[in-house]
Structure formats: structure tokens, C-alpha cells
Amino acid sequence: MGNGESLAEKSALFPTYAKHPITLVRGEGSRLWDDQGKLYLDFMSGLAVCNLGHVPAKVKRRIQEQLDQLWHVSNLFRIPNQEKLAKLLVANSCADLVFFCNSGAEANEAAIKCARRYHQRVLGNSRYEIITFEKSFHGRTLATLTATGQDKVKDGYYPLPQGFAYAAYNDIRSVKDNITDRTAAVMLELVQGEGGVNLADPEFVTRLSALCQEHGLLLIVDEVQTGLGRTGKLFAYEHFGIEPDIVTLAKGLASGFPIGAMLGKNKLRDAFSTGSHASTFGGAPLAAAAGVATLETLTEERLPERAEQAGAYAMQKLSERLLPYSIVQSVRGIGLLIGIACSEPVAPIVTELHRRGLLVLPGGTHVIRFMPNLYVTNEEIDEAVDLLSSVLASSNRA
Numbered sequence: 001m002g003n004g005e006s007l008a009e010k011s012a013l014f015p016t017y018a019k020h021p022i023t024l025v026r027g028e029g030s031r032l033w034d035d036q037g038k039l040y041l042d043f044m045s046g047l048a049v050c051n052l053g054h055v056p057a058k059v060k061r062r063i064q065e066q067l068d069q070l071w072h073v074s075n076l077f078r079i080p081n082q083e084k085l086a087k088l089l090v091a092n093s094c095a096d097l098v099f100f101c102n103s104g105a106e107a108n109e110a111a112i113k114c115a116r117r118y119h120q121r122v123l124g125n126s127r128y129e130i131i132t133f134e135k136s137f138h139g140r141t142l143a144t145l146t147a148t149g150q151d152k153v154k155d156g157y158y159p160l161p162q163g164f165a166y167a168a169y170n171d172i173r174s175v176k177d178n179i180t181d182r183t184a185a186v187m188l189e190l191v192q193g194e195g196g197v198n199l200a201d202p203e204f205v206t207r208l209s210a211l212c213q214e215h216g217l218l219l220i221v222d223e224v225q226t227g228l229g230r231t232g233k234l235f236a237y238e239h240f241g242i243e244p245d246i247v248t249l250a251k252g253l254a255s256g257f258p259i260g261a262m263l264g265k266n267k268l269r270d271a272f273s274t275g276s277h278a279s280t281f282g283g284a285p286l287a288a289a290a291g292v293a294t295l296e297t298l299t300e301e302r303l304p305e306r307a308e309q310a311g312a313y314a315m316q317k318l319s320e321r322l323l324p325y326s327i328v329q330s331v332r333g334i335g336l337l338i339g340i341a342c343s344e345p346v347a348p349i350v351t352e353l354h355r356r357g358l359l360v361l362p363g364g365t366h367v368i369r370f371m372p373n374l375y376v377t378n379e380e381i382d383e384a385v386d387l388l389s390s391v392l393a394s395s396n397r398a
């Protein structure tokens with residue numbers, strides 16, 4: 001017991017997840033152990049959350065210190081680590097202000113609300129529509145699933161909130177065609193993670209940023225997955241030489257402790273004035289302590305640079321070893337957010353890799369995502385590439 005189907009049959013959980021029959025009980029760095037004592041190499045990092053690896057010492061220490069002092073007081077009081085985390089985020093980004101919440105969906109929900117309120121209360125117009133992109137992913141609340149450019153997340157949830165339009169990714173013409181006198185903002189991921197590791201074209205991003213300025217639209221960049229060092233910069237937007245008006249964060253911000261954040265430019269201050277938005281748990285002492293320790297580690301140890309180097313090594317190895325297999329169509333990525341696009345659904349390959357002790361994640365149906373932590377070593381990358389290569393070889397797909 002404790003593993004496999006017997007547990008699934010008796011579960012009192014809503015069956016919202018197709019759970020792997022693995023029960024992980026301990027983690028350290030890139031390694032995880034299950035309840036049978038089996039060892040895994042983790043190249044999914046809890047969905048790009050554990051960017052510092054599992055149970056990073058400094059974050060653990062800060063959470064333990066905070067655990068001894070105080071857990072929760074509400075946002076009606078000043079929370080020192082919340083102020084500190086906001087200052088750190090502002091010092092290391094193009095933003096001036098931060099709102100804390102608890103997840104990526106909530107951060108995007110805040111961005112959508114902030115954009116609408118900026119137009120309606122600060123600029124005094126009636127714009128509300130947000131242009132998002134096909135194959136995007138922005139979360140599972142009603143507004144953020146509506147923002148998401150994938151039908152499967154919308155099934156059965158109608159009627160959906162109004163105020164979204166969808167453009168083709170990397171197609172500036174399509175964005176232009178969607179701009180009307182209702183348009184308030186454009187929201188995008190610079191790498192579509194859930195959508196299959198689709199990279200934004202630099203030329204497209206430059207033109208999009210200019211287009212937003214020209215039409216008075218806010219540019220919202222969803223960095224819930226790309227943020228916090230994953231792409232080889234602290235924020236993915238730094239690769240593109242743009243300054244978004246709003247940046248959303250969550251996954252990697254507190255090493256596994258739930259937190260979300262919406263970062264914004266100073267001009268948005270009055271859009272989110274006192275009383276206009278709130279979250280009971282947002283930026284509470286434990287989450288803020290974990291966030292401060294995470295961000296300090298990322299910047300002090302220059303982990304984005306490590307991600308860039310490790311990512312370059314992984315891209316080269318993966319291309320060299322995997323492109324010869326006919327099932328592999330492309331290896332693409334930036335930093336340590338890498339996708340291996342295949343000509344067949346990858347679910348059986350992912351399952352076989354789990355059996356052999358490598359944890360990876362699909363992106364869409366046909367892409368295997370490689371997202372190790374930012375401390376990953378070249379030896380660990382070699383090990384993962386060997387395992388993937390052997391699975392592709394043994395399934396006779398050479």
C-alpha cells in the first residue's frame with residue numbers, strides 16, 4: 001500500500017489530476033526519493049517551482065526562523081519581509097511597485113484587474129479588453145482561463161467573463177487586427193511553457209512593445225514560469241530589451257512556498273489604490289521570508305548566469321544526441337526551459353522515463369519539457385540525456 005492504484009481508488013480528492021503512481025517523500029537538490037526508496041533525478045522541478053533544487057538550506061533556515069516567530073497577521077499590518085521582498089523585486093526589475101498574492105492565476109487576475117482599472121479610473125476611458133495569444137496559458141480562475149488561448153481549459157465553464165481577444169503568437173499583423181477602441185492591454189508569455197515551449201520571436205516582441213506604446217496599451221508579461229532565473233536572466237523580458245508595464249510571478253518565487261506577485265510601473269499606483277484589491281494570505285510572513293531567501297540566493301549566487309551556461313550545455317547535448325532519432329523534430333529553449341518536440345504524443349516516453357528514474361514533464365501533447373533546477377551539473381545533464389536517449393533507442397525509433 002501507499003503507492004499505486006489502491007490509493008487512487010480510495011482517494012477523497014476530486015480527480016482533477018492524472019496522478020503518476022509515485023509517492024515522493026524526500027528531496028535534496030536535483031534528487032528525489034519515493035516511499036519505496038527509489039531514487040529519481042528531477043528535471044521538472046515541481047513545475048518550474050523548485051529553481052533552487054529541493055529543500056535549499058538558506059530558504060529552509062529562513063522559514064524555520066519565521067516559523068518560530070510569527071505566522072500570520074493579515075495585510076492590515078506592516079510585514080517586514082513583505083516590504084523587503086518588494087524592494088528586492090523592484091531593485092532587480094523594471095518595475096516600481098509590487099502586489100503579493102498566492103499563485104500564478106491570482107497574479108494574472110491582479111494584472112487583468114489592474115489594467116482595466118488603470119484605463120477606467122486613471123485614464124478615464126472605458127477600455128477593458130485584453131489581447132492574449134493562441135496556445136497561451138495564464139491560469140485556472142474564470143478570468144485567467146478565459147485569457148488562456150486553449151479551448152481544453154474552458155470546456156464546461158461557460159459563460160466566460162467578457163473582455164478577451166486572441167491573436168496568433170509571433171504575428172504582429174494578428175495583434176494589430178485585434179486592436180479596437182476597447183483594447184486595454186496585451187498579455188503574453190515570452191516562452192509559452194504549457195503550450196509546448198514556444199519561443200517569442202525577438203523582432204515580434206520589439207514591434208509589440210512599440211505597438212502597445214503607440215496605442216496606449218499596457219504590456220503585461222506573464223513570467224509565472226519564465227521568471228526568477230529559469231531562462232538565463234532573472235526575468236525573460238530582459239532578453240528582449242523591453243520594459244513591460246506589468247510582470248507577473250509565482251512559481252519560482254519562494255522555492256515551493258505558495259506565493260504570487262504582480263509587479264507594475266509607477267503609473268499604475270492609482271489604478272491599485274487603497275481598497276481596490278486584496279488577498280488575505282498575500283505576502284504573509286512565512287511566504288515572504290521564503291521569497292526573500294530565494295531572491296537573495298538567486299541574485300547573490302548569480303544563478304541566472306548558471307542557468308544560461310547549463311542551458312547552453314544541455315541544448316548542445318540534447319541536439320547532438322536526440323536529433324538523430326526520427327521521432328525528434330526539434331530541440332528548442334532558452335536557459336533551462338527546454339522543449340524536445342516529437343512527432344508523436346510523448347506520454348508513453350514520459351512514463352518510461354519515470355520508470356527509469358528521470359522525472360520530466362510534457363508541454364502540450366508532443367513536447368518533453370526539461371526544467372532542472374538552476375544548480376544542475378553537467379554530469380546530471382549527461383545522465384538525463386543518456387536516459388532519454390536510451391528510451392528513444394529501446395522503443396526502436398532511431
Ligand SMILES: *Cc1c(COP(=O)(O)O)cnc(C)c1O
Nearest residue numbers: 103104105137138139224225250
Ligand atoms: C503555471 C502558470 C500559471 C498558473 O499558475 P498557478 O500558480 O497554477 O495558478 C500562469 N501562467 C503561466 C505562464 C504558468 O506557467
